[in-house]
Structure formats: structure tokens, C-alpha cells
Amino acid sequence: MTMPKLDFPPFRLPPDAEELRTEVRAFLKEILPNLSAGERFKSWNSRSPEFSKAMGDKGWIGITWPKKYGGAEKSFLHRYVITEELLANGAPAGSHWVADRQSGPNILRYGSEEMKDTILPRIVKGECFFAIGMSEPDSGSDLASVRTRADKVEGGWRVNGTKIWTSGAHRSHYAITLLRTSGQREDRHRGLSQLVIDLKSPGITIRPIINLNGKHDWNEVVFRDCFVPDSMMLGEEGDGWLQVTGELAYERSGPERILTNIHVLKELIRIVGRQPGHQAQVTIGKLAARVWSLRQMSLSVAGMLQAGKSPAVESSVTKDLGTHFQQDLPEIARVLGESEAADENDIQEFLDVCQMATLAAPAYSIQGGTTQVLRGIIARGLGLR
Amino acid sequence: MASDNETRDMFVETASRLFSEQATREIINAFEKGTWPADLWKQVEETGLPWAAVPENVGGAGGNVGDLMAVLREAGRNAVPLPLAETGLGAMIAGEAGLTPPSGPLALAISESGAPLRIEGGKVSGKAKRVAFASVCDNIVVVASGQVAIVPKSAVKIDVKQGQTGEPYDDVSFDAAAASASAPSKVSPERALELAALARTNQMTGAADRILAITTQYSKERVQFGRSISTFQAIQHMLAELSTYVAAVAAAARVAARDAEEGGDSFSIWAAKTQASDAANKICAIAHQSMGAMGFTYEHILHHYTRRLWVWRRDYGSESYWGAKLGRAMCEAGPDAMWPSLTASKVAT
Numbered sequence: 005m006t007m008p009k010l011d012f013p014p015f016r017l018p019p020d021a022e023e024l025r026t027e028v029r030a031f032l033k034e035i036l037p038n039l040s041a042g043e044r045f046k047s048w049n050s051r052s053p054e055f056s057k058a059m060g061d062k063g064w065i066g067i068t069w070p071k072k073y074g075g076a077e078k079s080f081l082h083r084y085v086i087t088e089e090l091l092a093n094g095a096p097a098g099s100h101w102v103a104d105r106q107s108g109p110n111i112l113r114y115g116s117e118e119m120k121d122t123i124l125p126r127i128v129k130g131e132c133f134f135a136i137g138m139s140e141p142d143s144g145s146d147l148a149s150v151r152t153r154a155d156k157v158e159g160g161w162r163v164n165g166t167k168i169w170t171s172g173a174h175r176s177h178y179a180i181t182l183l184r185t186s187g188q189r190e191d192r193h194r195g196l197s198q199l200v201i202d203l204k205s206p207g208i209t210i211r212p213i214i215n216l217n218g219k220h221d222w223n224e225v226v227f228r229d230c231f232v233p234d235s236m237m238l239g240e241e242g243d244g245w246l247q248v249t250g251e252l253a254y255e256r257s258g259p260e261r262i263l264t265n266i267h268v269l270k271e272l273i274r275i276v277g278r279q280p281g282h283q284a285q286v287t288i289g290k291l292a293a294r295v296w297s298l299r300q301m302s303l304s305v306a307g308m309l310q311a312g313k314s315p316a317v318e319s320s321v322t323k324d325l326g327t328h329f330q331q332d333l334p335e336i337a338r339v340l341g342e343s344e345a346a347d348e349n350d351i352q353e354f355l356d357v358c359q360m361a362t363l364a365a366p367a368y369s370i371q372g373g374t375t376q377v378l379r380g381i382i383a384r385g386l387g388l389r
Numbered sequence: 390m391a392s393d394n395e396t397r398d399m400f401v402e403t404a405s406r407l408f409s410e411q412a413t414r415e416i417i418n419a420f421e422k423g424t425w426p427a428d429l430w431k432q433v434e435e436t437g438l439p440w441a442a443v444p445e446n447v448g449g450a451g452g453n454v455g456d457l458m459a460v461l462r463e464a465g466r467n468a469v470p471l472p473l474a475e476t477g478l479g480a481m482i483a484g485e486a487g488l489t490p491p492s493g494p495l496a497l498a499i500s501e502s503g504a505p506l507r508i509e510g511g512k513v514s515g516k517a518k519r520v521a522f523a524s525v526c527d528n529i530v531v532v533a534s535g536q537v538a539i540v541p542k543s544a545v546k547i548d549v550k551q552g553q554t555g556e557p558y559d560d561v562s563f564d565a566a567a568a569s570a571s572a573p574s575k576v577s578p579e580r581a582l583e584l585a586a587l588a589r590t591n592q593m594t595g596a597a598d599r600i601l602a603i604t605t606q607y608s609k610e611r612v613q614f615g616r617s618i619s620t621f622q623a624i625q626h627m628l629a630e631l632s633t634y635v636a637a638v639a640a641a642a643r644v645a646a647r648d649a650e651e652g653g654d655s656f657s658i659w660a661a662k663t664q665a666s667d668a669a670n671k672i673c674a675i676a677h678q679s680m681g682a683m684g685f686t687y688e689h690i691l692h693h694y695t696r697r698l699w700v701w702r703r704d705y706g707s708e709s710y711w712g713a714k715l716g717r718a719m720c721e722a723g724p725d726a727m728w729p730s731l732t733a734s735k736v737a738t
Contacts, residue, residue, distance in 0.1 A: 010601075010632055012640040014647045025732070092728040266728070274724035280716075286709050289716030293663035293708075296731055297641040304640060318636070325633040382632055383625035386605050 010385070012318060014300070015307030021081045028089040031062060036095060040353065051175055052096035053130075059097070060130025065104045069112055073120055074128035080310050084259065084303075091263040098172065103127045105258075107134035107180050111200065114239035114247055119200065123178070135203070137167040137181030137225060138248065145377050147182065147248060148192040152227065154183040154199060160233040161185065161199060163207070166226050173210050173223040179203055182248055185241050196244035200236045207231065217363050256373060257305040257322035262298045264368065265330055265361045269295065272337040275354045277346030284344040287336060298326050317385030320378045327368040327375070334361035397456055403436050404460045408467035417693055420470040421555025425525050430471055430494060439476040439494075443484040454584070455650030457481065458591040462642070465595025468693040470556055472496060472522035474588035479530030482581060486537045486572040490530075496523040497585060498561055499705075500533040500578040506563060508536035511571050513563040521704065523559040524549045531563070532581040538571035554693075554700045583655050585705040586662040587645055593665045593701050594642040596694045597635040600676045603691055604628055607680055624679060631675040634668040641665065644734075654735035659715040666702035667712070673698055 069075025090097045126132035152165025187195030207230030213222040308315040338358040369375045442457040443449020475497040480490035498517040500506035506515035544566040552558035608619035645661035673695040684691040718736045729737035
């Protein structure tokens with residue numbers, strides 16, 4: 005009988021990455037204000053250009069990039085450690101998050117020399133932020149169906165169409181935008197390209213989309229005869245699909261799929277006190293075991309990526325399991341915390357934290373590949389399709 | 390003591406070939422009806438696999454605990470109805486105390502704080518419950534506080550009880566039972582229980598892997614409504630979900646084995662057995678649902694693996710036992726220690 009190939013070899017971070025962890029922890033302890041649990045949760049995923057600037061001053065943005073663009077030429081694993089610490093400590097890293105994680109690496113890989121010279125050093129300094137223009141009103145999981153067009157004109161491209169769910173477009177400098185540059189919608193992945201679009205260009209309207217939390221993070225971005233110069237094309241015309249699919253697989257299993265609301269576990273431990281009853285011990289132990297195991301899976305994928313492999317199925321497995329852990333956590337914590345709190349005076353604030361975490365949770369298994377898309381990828385990996 | 394890759398590969402290849410060829414369904418079924426697979430044991434013994442982690446100076450293969458765990462993953466993958474975990478660990482613990490382990494299968498009796506076993510002047514006293522394979526082994530390795538002893542079966546009273554895998558889980562009474570050998574040991578009963586939990590976790594990951602293989606294979610072969618059921622998205626998504634739980638157990642088991650091999654903290658074992666036991670029911674439930682009535686028959690092999698997962702999750706500490714231990718330690722250390730503990734695989738203080 006042939007065994008399906010899902011392999012997660014154990015992986016340990018190198019000592020210099022763990023040394024960096026100590027440094028990052030110390031820095032965050034110093035720089036982050038001493039917030040209550042509720043306030044800290046509000047600050048999670050929030051944007052602070054000041055914090056991003058401080059991260060840039062430390063040299064912790066674009067840390068893997070070449071020195072000539074301001075990077076430190078450290079390994080992907082150093083970045084992994086920084087990401088973990090930012091998440092676990094609830095740092096407001098939202099401003100530079102996309103630029104550091106996705107846009108910068110894309111520009112580094114596909115961008116012109118001019119683009120790299122002008123943009124990357126600003127990202128590294130924590131002064132240049134990015135949004136991602138992929139989804140459209142009629143294109144969610146089915147990205148190849150995008151309608152937004154870029155038509156060739158003298159010296160560049162004229163862009164028309166609408167992007168949606170564009171996180172942080174109102175507070176970013178650029179958006180890497182997936183567009184149809186040739187052919188028709190029926191041509192699917194052929195004829196798609198990505199342009200790096202300056203969001204202050206004439207012809208762009210950014211409208212807020214308020215989410216169920218009452219927060220403004222998403223936007224609708226409408227392009228009407230927006231001119232984008234040739235030099236802002238990422239790679240060659242028609243390479244967009246390859247770039248996008250590569251990007252989605254990249255780091256699908258990163259720490260953000262596991263640790264986004266890990267402070268809920270921390271607050272649960274706080275509220276049950278140092279000597280909780282047996283059921284609380286068991287529940288907390290099970291949660292800890294799940295997140296520990298997930299972290300080992302994520303580390304394993306990081307090790308494979310660092311070794312130049314492309315563990316697409318393993319990273320989808322990790323994301324699927326990780327997002328469901330993050331969705332279970334607030335529910336389990338809410339029920340246990342309410343019945344096992346050591347001091348009843350703390351319950352209300354704790355339940356507020358759980359409530360906020362619950363309201364954020366539906367997004368986890370939608371963004372970065374829905375559960376259903378991921379399970380399709382995994383099923384293909386198992387040889388079922 | 391680190392094992393090189395070549396030694397590890399050799400153990401795994403030998404185990405994989407032998408178990409997949411010789412631990413047949415007939416043998417597994419027959420053992421459930423009471424026929425000890427003497428030939429299979431003899432073949433396994435000839436390869437030296439049970440003594441993978443026993444020092445060479447007392448007749449072992451000179452590998453380490455990581456090698457033994459790799460062998461046990463293969464044993465779990467093939468539902469091998471032999472006390473390989475118990476023999477492997479019993480011989481390792483006895484061997485590390487300078488005792489030469491006897492040939493033949495060994496059972497493992499570990500002293501528990503609620504019902505302790507005592508080794509005094511070469512005699513063992515106390516009662517041990519649910520001792521896997523005791524009635525089919527010639528000798529029992531007893532791990533008590535500060536001491537390890539090898540006790541012949543003839544010196545004890547055994548209340549034979551068949552477990553739900555079809556394998557014996559017997560109650561053993563030691564009434565000043567004369568040990569054939571005993572020695573001071575550095576392996577405490579607590580540590581022995583951790584190692585046994587690690588062993589079951591690694592057997593569980595092998596069995597879980599096989600469950601995934603059986604169900605994916607079956608879905609491709611089974612035709613309904615004119616097409617193989619693997620083409621239905623509902624089945625694809627069930628099996629994809631199943632694979633995520635199987636993968637979590639595998640990742641946890643292998644990291645815990647590596648940490649034990651490198652002399653790491655017990656944290657990884659607590660977490661891995663909790664994870665494996667916690668995931669067992671989800672794995673079995675999806676597997677059975679995906680196979681319909683066919684997988685619920687005795688004739689099909691699926692149940693040999695699902696029943697083992699359901700029994701093994703309880704062996705040597707369930708998710709309640711190890712989860713409470715892990716949770717208690719993390720609560721004692723306080724909220725600020727949570728993240729440092731998770732990253733260090735050791736409860737931070």
C-alpha cells in the first residue's frame with residue numbers, strides 16, 4: 005500500500021535565531037506600553053507608523069534582503085522568530101506587515117532594478133507600507149477570474165476596475181495589484197500581470213468597508229483611467245498568475261496562522277490562577293499541546309522552505325489546522341474562564357477579551373486561502389483529485 | 390548518545406520490511422483469539438529490533454531511544470501484536486542499570502504513586518494494573534523508586550484480562566516475588582512512564598498514518614453513483630481534514646522522540662501524548678465515516694488500527710493525565726511564562 009506523503013521532519017531553529025529572539029523580546033518589553041489585556045487585544049493587528057519606524061531603526065524589517073537595499077542578509081528563520089515575537093507580544097506591527105512579508109519579497113524577486121532601489125530601502129526603514137490588490141467583487145477564491153484591466157498606453161498602462169477587501173489601502177503607499185493586461189476573462193490565468201501602483205495616483209478612489217467589529221481595515225479601491233508607468237510592472241507582462249500563486253503558497257503556514265490570538269490562552273492562564281482545578285488544568289494542557297504541536301509543524305515547514313523545498317501541501321495542512329485552533333481557542337477559553345476564574349472581579353474584562361477574539365475569528369479561515377480551498381489542495385496532495 | 394542517520398535508516402528499513410511482510414492480518418486476528426505469534430516474535434528477535442536502544446555491553450544493538458521510537462512507528466503502522474514498546478524500554482532501562490536483559494518478550498510494570506511497587510532485597514511487592522502483554526511474556530521489568538528488577542512470570546500472580554485491541558492488559562500481583570536480577574536505577578518511575586507514553590505516541594502516529602493510507606486508498610477504489618467516491622468533494626474534504634490530525638500527531642511524536650534522544654525536557658512528551666490522545670477519536674471517527682459499513686466489519690483491517698488508537702490513547706497516561714500535568718505546570722508558572730515555555734519546550738520559571 006502506498007502511503008500518502010505528508011512529511012513534517014522535526015526542525016529546530018539555529019542558535020543565532022534564538023539569540024535574536026531574546027533581543028526582540030527585550031526590545032518589545034521596553035517599547036510596548038503596559039496595556040491591559042483588552043487594550044492589548046485592540047492594539048493587535050493595529051497600525052502604528054511609529055512602531056514600524058522603531059522596528060526599521062532596529063533593522064528588523066526586510067531582514068533577509070540584500071544589504072545594498074538596506075537588508076541584513078539574515079535567514080528566513082530570523083524573520084520567522086521576529087514574526088513570532090511580534091504576534092505573541094501583541095505588537096502593533098500592522099503598518100509594515102504586508103510590505104515586509106509579501107510585497108518586498110515580490111519586488112525583490114520580480115521587480116526592476118529601479119523599483120528595488122527606490123522602494124526597498126524605504127520599506128526597510130519602516131517608512132513605506134503596502135496593500136494587496138487581489139480580490140474583486142466577483143473574484144474571491146477564484147482569482148483567475150479578475151476583471152480589472154490595464155490597457156497599454158504610451159509609457160505605461162491605464163487601469164480601470166475595482167478591487168475589494170484591500171486591507172489598509174487607506175494607510176498604505178502602494179498596492180501590488182493583479183490585473184488583466186491582455187486577453188479576456190475567459191483566458192483565465194493567461195494575460196494576468198501585477199503592477200505596483202502608487203495609491204496617491206490620480207484616478208484612484210479608496211472607500212472604507214466597515215467589518216463586523218465596526219472597524220475600518222478593508223477598503224474598496226476603484227481605478228478610473230489611472231495611469232501607471234511601465235517601470236512599475238512586476239516582472240514580465242503575463243507573469244501575474246505565476247507570481248500570485250507562488251506568493252500564496254509562500255508562508256501559508258507562518259506564525260500568523262497559529263499565534264494571532266494566543267494572548268487569549270495567556271489571559272485564560274491568568275484568570276484561572278496559579279492553582280486551578282483539575283478540569284481547568286486538563287483544558288489548558290490540551291490547548292497548550294495543540295498550539296505546541298502546531299508550532300512544531302510550522303517550524304518544520306519553515307525548515308523545509310529554508311532548505312529550498314516547496315512544501316505546498318504541508319503548509320496548507322498547517323494553515324487549516326492552525327486557523328481552526330485559533331477559532332476554537334476563544335470559545336474554549338470563554339466557557340472555562342467563566343466557570344473557573346480565581347477572582348470573580350476579573351471575569352468581565354476576560355469575557356470582553358474572549359468576545360473580541362470571537363468576533364475576529366471568522367476571518368482566519370477565509371483570508372490567505374479558505375478552509376475549502378485548502379482542503380482541495382490537501383486532497384490533491386493525497387492523490388484524490 | 391546520538392545515533393547516526395545510517396543506523397536509523399537501517400533500523401527503519403528492517404522494521405518496515407519485516408513488519409509489513411510478516412505481521413499479517415491472519416496473525417493479528419489469531420492473537421486476538423489467543424494464539425501467541427511465536428514465529429513472528431522469533432523473526433523479530435533475530436533482527437535485534439527490540440534491543441535497538443540497549444547498550445552493546447549488555448547485548449543490545451547500541452542505538453538510542455530515538456532509534457527505538459522509529460522502530461515503534463513502523464510497528465504501529467503495521468499493528469504488530471507484540472510487546473515491542475515494553476520489551477524495548479524494559480530492556481533499555483534494565484541495560485542502563487547494568488543488567489543483561491533476558492531474551493524473549495518483556496512486560497513493563499511501572500510503580501505509580503497511588504499504588505507503589507517496592508523492590509527490596511531482590512524481592513518485589515505490590516500490585517500493577519493493566520500491564521500490557523504480561524501473561525504472554527516470560528519476564529516483567531519492574532521500575533520502582535531508585536531500583537529496577539527483572540521478575541520471572543513464574544514468580545507472580547497474573548489476572549489475565551483481554552484489552553480492546555485483543556491484546557492482554559493484565560493485572561499483576563507481586564507478593565515478595567523473587568527477582569532474577571535487580572539493580573539501582575537512574576530511571577525513576579515518573580521517567581519510565583514518560584518514556585512509555587512517548588513509545589505509545591510513536592506507535593499511534595504509525596497507526597494513524599496507516600488509517601490515512603487505508604481510507605484514501607479505499608476512497609479511490611469504492612465506486613458509488615457510477616464514480617469512485619474519492620471524486621466527491623465531501624469525501625475529499627473529510628480525508629483532507631483527517632490528514633491534518635494525522636499530521637499533527639506525527640509532528641508532535643517525532644519532535645518528542647528527537648527531544649528525548651537529545652536529553653531534552655519532558656515537556657515535549659507531555660504535549661505529544663496529550664496531542665496524540667486528544668486527536669485519536671477525531672481520526673477514528675472520520676476514518677469510519679468515510680468507509681461506511683465496510684470499515685465497521687471485522688473482516689476489514691481498518692479496526693485493527695482504529696481500535697489500537699482508541700486503546701493506546703489511554704495507555705501510559707491519557708490526554709487527561711498528561712494534559713493536567715502540562716496545564717498544571719503552565720498555570721503554576723503564570724501567564725507571562727506561557728509563550729517562553731512554548732518556544733523553549735520547557736516550562737519557563
